[in-house]
Structure formats: C-alpha cells, structure tokens
Amino acid sequence: MAGRQLLACALLAAAVGAAVGFQEGLRGHQIWELPSSIPAALEALLRDGLLDALDHSESHRRVHVPAEGLDTARRILGEKGVGYKVLVDDLAEHFQGERRRRREVDSREAGSCTADSCPAPLSDAYMTLQQMEFYLREINTTYAPRVSVQSIGKSVEGRDIWMVHVKSGGCAQGDTQPQVNLRHPRIAYWMMKRRAVWIEGGLHAREWISPAVALQLVATLAQQCSVTRAIDVYVVPMANPDGYLYSWASNRLWRKNRRPISGGGCDGVDLNRNWGYKFGVGASSNPCSEVYKGPATFSEPETQALRDAMTAVADGGNLELVVALHSYGQVLMYPWGWTAEEAPDTPDMRRVGEMFASAAQKRHGTVYSVVNSASGFYYASGATDDWAKGVLNTKYVYTLELRDEGAYGFYLQASQILPTAEEVWQGLRMMLLALTPEKAPAGAPQA
Ligand code: 0X9
Ligand code: ZN
Secondary structure (H helix, E strand, C coil), rough: CCCCCCHHHHHHHHCCCCCCCHHHHCCCCCCEEEEECCHHHHHHHHHCCCCCEEEECCEEEEEEHHHHHHHHHHHHHHCCCCCEEEEECCHHHHHHHHHHHHHHHHHHHCCCCCCCCCCCCCCCCCHHHHHHHHHHHHHHCCCCCEEEEEEEEEEEEEEEEHHEEECCCECCCCCCCCCCCCCCCCHHHHHHCCCCCECCCCCCCCCCCCCHHHHHHHHHHCCEEEEECEEEEECCCCCCHHHHHHHHHHHHHCCCCCCCCCCCCCCCCCCCCCCCCCCCCCECCCCCCCCCCCCCCCCCCCHHHHHHHHHHHHHEEEEEEEEEEECHHHHHHCCCCCCCCCCCCCHHHHHHHHHHHHHHHHHCCCCEEEEEEEHHCCCCCCHHHHHHHHHHCCCCEEEEEECCCCCCCHHHHHHHHHHHHHHHHHHHHHHHHHCCCCCCCCCCEEE
C-alpha cells in the first residue's frame, strides 16, 4: 500500500527451513512483479484490496498475493496473456529465513531493554510490544511530572493503547535544562498561547518503522525542553498493538487490527479506513480486503480510543498539528485524501510541509516529497488525517510515509531506525517552531 520504486532486496533473498508457527499466516503467499498496466479485472481485485498493492513505478508494480488469491490472479493474467514474475514464492519460508539471520542481533539488543531497566528505546533493533511497554513505564517514572504515560483505551484483544504526554512549560525535575519561571510575564504569554501537537504511530501493523520512530521522538522530546516550551506534545507510539504482535508472530505483512470476523475466514479492519469522515472512499466493504473499512465508522475500539483522546486534546486547547506516521515511500501528505479538492489551509500546510522536508533532507540527505494525499498518492478516506482536518479543524495535518522508497519496504533494516528518527526530528522541530506564536511581545523568549 505504499512506496513507489523497488521492493525488498530482502524479500528477494531466498529462505529455507521452517520454524513451526512463526509467520504461518503467510504460508503459500507470494510476491509478484507485474507490468505497470494490468487487466481491469486484476485492477479491480487490487482496488478492493483482495490483492495487496505494495508499490508502483512507471515500469512495474509489485503485489502481495495471498494464497487464496493465487488461482484467480493466475487465471486472469493467463486469459489476458499478461506475464508476471514470482519474486517470493512462499512468504512464510522467506520470513522464517530472515528471522534466523536476524536472531543474533535481536538477542544482543534485547539485553539493553528488560523489565527492570529500559532507559532508552532500541535504536538498531525493532522492539517487541513488551519492550515498548517497559520503556514507556520507565519514562513515566524518570521524567515525571513533565512526561506522563496513560492508557487511552484498549484494543480488540484487550491490550492498552498508551499515550505519552510531554507537557509544555519547559523543564522540570529530571531534566538537565533550567526550569522555566511560569510567573514571568513573557513566559506567561507563551503559555497562554500554547499549542497542542498529536503524533500517531503504529496504526498499520506491518509498518514497524512507525512505532520505532515514534518512540525515538518520545525519547528526544523528553530530553529537550526549549522547542516544546509552549507546546504540549501527545504521542501514541503504538495504536494497533494486537496487529503489531500478530505481525511479529504470524504474518509479517499484517496491516489491519485483529477484529475477528465471523464467516468468511478473514479478520481485521483497516484502522486507517475506519474514521468517521467521508467514510468509504478508497476503502472496501469486503472483510478479506486489506482496506476493509469495518461495518460502521469508529466500529473499532482502537479508532474510538484515538478519536476520544484527540477530541479531548482539541477541546482542551489549540490542537494545531497532527502527524500520522506510516511507511513507506518518503512522502509527506496533506489532506484531503477523499477528494482532490483543496482543503482549508492548503498553502500553509504545503509551506510547513516543505520546511519539514528541507530540514529532514539536511540531516542525512533523504528526500521526502510533499504532496496532496489524493492527487499525489491515492484516493482514500476514513483515515486519521482527513478526520482531524474535517472534524477537528486542525490547521496542520499530515500523514508521513517514512523510509524507504521500496528497496526494503516494510522490511526496512533496523539500522535505519536511528537515521530515520533523526531526520524526522529535524523536520518536526521546524514544524514545531513554525507553530510558535508570531506576535510575541518584544523581547519574548525564543521557543
Ligand atoms: O493508505 C493509507 O492508509 C496510507 N498509506 S499506507 O501505505 N501507510 O497504508 C495513506 C493515507 C493517506 N491519507 C488519506 N488518504 N486520507
Ligand atoms: Zn500505513
């Protein structure tokens, strides 16, 4: 569902052997490379999400074909005489092989984050859900009261969805920088004008770089004070814990939540098609689809929890910026996604988006293109971004597709976590600075 150019060198590597259970959800699933122009019947399967579009370039597109879709897809291509290449012929085997190759790194890294001590998010290994929770528990203590962590609700399977609040007001105990005197008139001015920012990570299970970057941002935000002096930052690093766990254990390419759906043998709702604004565009009513929108708007506890927490933040003050972290493609999108008509504040969203992209590029040279969601990516509604823009009227709203452009795709190497987070922080920092009040009294402190 993302990216544009090449897919996974990693996916191309052959895998052998099988560990019972692990990634069995992908048994018999394949990755195919198709010409960029394909028969209408196959296009329809892709549109409905029964085939999972991974990426698309001028010369070709690559798709994940579930085992149960192989015969239909082969038949359609055969009838139309269209050739295709099988890049991976069994994804379960493939990921089992990848895990064996990775195991050495994982066991070394796991040591730095245990139930007793998890002072920093891992930067060169993807964290398990449990490690994430250890880390969140630890910062809730270490950086209190400036940083607090609370559950905003539970997932379908009953797991907590955690929200980190990095409070405005500058440094307090536990930080290295001086505490702000809130009674100082100029500081009071900034506080009066304070803004709120919302960052969502991990809504799509397989996009592991998203929660990894969200947690790195939490660590950075917790340690610095000046940029967020007048800004309350709320981060939900892992919005879809059930899906994430499932992507570790059973199906590395799992995208949706884990809503059991009776009947057809297809589970899960796409949480980025379930929000209650212009519901239904670029989404499917078929539970087997990767973009299944669910039976009704906000049918899922995960989107309900996010909606309620975001609404509370918006009601409590000025929610000015929403960034939903996804992967992959290196694209910063602004609404609308449901229509190509211009959304309110488009020139400002584009301007601040360009500020993000140029600051991010300065860090490691990575290019993020800034585009309108519908015309520059694809039409899709029911996503966090359109709801934040259309219902909360948030001024600056973005979906950020993180690294890479498709070489590794969802299977981005863990060595990319740190550089990705570093460039995103530089970009986000510029966005935060752009939000600070413009008409501060003479001599007001720089935020
Ligand atoms: O399709 C999505 O949900 C997002 N891309 S992803 O590859 N991460 O799945 C893009 C959503 C952009 N926003 C809207 N279309 N509203
Ligand atoms: Zn996504």
